[in-house]
Amino acid sequence: MATSLPTVTHATGRFDYALPAPLRSSGSQLNIYLIDVAQSPLPAGALPAQAWKARLAAALAPKSGSHAAGVLTREFELPGGVPAAWMRLTPSRPDLVTLLALRAVPQAGAAVSMEVEGSAGREPLAEGVFADLAKSWVAGSTQGFSTGTGAFVIQPSQNERASESFAASGIEVSIQTETVEEPDDGESSLQLPQGAHLVLKQHRNVGGFDGVERRVRLADEGAGERLSYLWIFAGKPADGTAPRIRLAATALAPRAGALDETWNTLLSTWRLRPAGAR
Helix, strand or coil: CCCCCCEEEEEEECEEEEEECCCEEEEEEEEECCEEEEEEECCCCCCHHHHHHHHHHHHHCCCCCCCCCCEEEEEEEECCCEEEEEEECCCCCCCEEEEEEEEEEHHHCEEEEEEEEEECCCHHHHHHHHHHHHHHEEECCCCCEECCCEEECCCCCCCEEEEEEEEECCEEEEEEEECECCCCCCHHHCCCCCCCEEEEEEEEEECCEEEEEEEEEEEECCCEEEEEEEEEECCCECCCCCCEEEEEEEEEHHHHHHHHHHHHHHHHHCEECCCCCC
């Protein structure tokens, strides 16, 4: 279906897709190999060492509701000169330690941080995984697990999660992917709210994935009716290239035309990115 609005290509985790240009990202959460990862801009002229000091200070700062700062236990470098540190961030749990690392690429104006919390005693294993992950991040890559304008070009993990949300002009879009131990089409949790009307339910292939599409019309207190669109692929066990996929979009009924355009653009452009590694 042709769109009447210009579109912008986005990437979240292992997937590329397009959305009408007015929709802007309101945030993402990414996890690969059980490690939380996040890309951030590196200001022009900023040195990698400065970016690291700022990120480390933010991690050690007292969290909301707590007066206790984190404790830095060891600062070191991963292979390739990537700064990293072990910390204790939970005073009540001395058995928990957190590893943080930051790879900055000044030429690309970007940096990617990696963070994981786990039990003390497994530090060497965690450092090895971090070293492989940091080495695999490629600025500007169109392959692998996307972090924004860069990606981890590494073998797909059995443990990956990616989510991102978009909003504009009364339309909200949600992207969620997550590896699963067993397929989960969400049917057990898809009970219709009271007063909701099921407009459409059908099987629909999206980007080579056979999923279920559901469209619902429901009351929105003080605003009339709201339309809610959902498509779910159940996922394949422990497969980073076929995770559970949940795509959703919602808008008030008067915006039905724009919602349909957004929805069809998203589903018709949804594609698995090349892994780029074996």
